[in-house]
Amino acid sequence: MTKSEHITFRQFMLQEHRRVGVTKDLIFLLEDIATACRIISHQIRSGAFSGTLGATEDTNVQGETQKQLDVIANDQFMLHCANTSRVAALVSEELDNVVWQKDAPKKGDYIVYFDPLDGSSNLELNISVGSIFSIVELEEDLSSTDDAAVLIAGQKQVCAGYALYGPSTSLVVTTGDGVNGFTHLNGTGEFLLTFPNMTVPAATNEFAINASRQKYWYPPVARYVDECLHGSDGPRGKNFNMRWVASMVAEVHRILTRGGVFLYPVDTQNADMGGRLRLLYEANPMGFIIEQAGGKASVGGSRILDVAPSDLHQRVPVLLGSSEEIDLLDDYHNS
Structure with missing residues (x-):
């Protein structure tokens, strides 16, 4: 299948907007997350040359030694997720507390949860790592912005996904109506639909x-x-x-x-x-x-x-x- 036969991530999401009502603000947020993942992928691939594969002198809230690329990946998620006006708060594996983007979050605003670089202990071994994210839409206005306000059960998610940084960079996303996978076309800013309607077989060995x-x-x-x-x-x-x-x-x-x-x-x-x-x-x-x-x-x-x-x-x-x-x-x- 050639590039011309694949649709872009934006084209796919706009189809989902028309088909099942995925909001344009969610599309904007997902595009920002895709941009963060594309930058993280580049940073990982160039880590051996830039000297960023090793650890920092710090530990995160989990008590785990942070890799330099953990910090870089976290910074990219924080920067790009904050672009969307409906994002009320960001919750990261690498940070102790919630980072609030709004003083008075409203119904319909988003909470974004993410592990910016999963499996970072594999970096120096050149084994696949990834990023994981989850998005919840607030069902009512928030009266306070304490950490307890983001403790929301997973059944309330409106979107989830991950990026896999392997031989190619994959972006896999669900907005609650199936799962679709995209692959980054090197040399461009495009993720193209390459794995539509991904399914898990009921039986396995x-x-x-x-x-x-x-x-x-x-x-x-x-x-x-x-x-x-x-x-x-x-x-x-x-x-x-x-x-x-x-x-x-x-x-x-x-x-x-x-x-x-x-x-x-x-x-x-x-x-x-x-x-x-x-x-x-x-x-x-x-x-x-x-x-x-x-x-x-x-x-x-x-x-x-x-x-x-x-x-x-x-x-x-x-x-x-x-x-x-x-x-x-x-x-x-x-x-």
């Missing part, structure tokens, strides 16, 4: 989990993985492949393109934190995307998008992907 944590797993996850590893001779009656990239964006992108499940469960070592991945800007957007593609996303026995947030940087278990596997995992957790 592939799972992704960090097996080095096996000794910490609770029985439901240990049982599931053990049955998969027994393959055709075990109770599942088929062979499974195991994967682990240590980049949530790369794992989810694989699931969207060929199926599978991604598991980062709560275990005995991270239970005091509630899990490993953050609810508002990792689990919620990825859960929304997976559900919109026909898959399921769970914390282990219940839906991720139903979790009521209690903290900006709240952590939760994440089990997502092909629906048959997540149903089985939920059964194991609930039995």
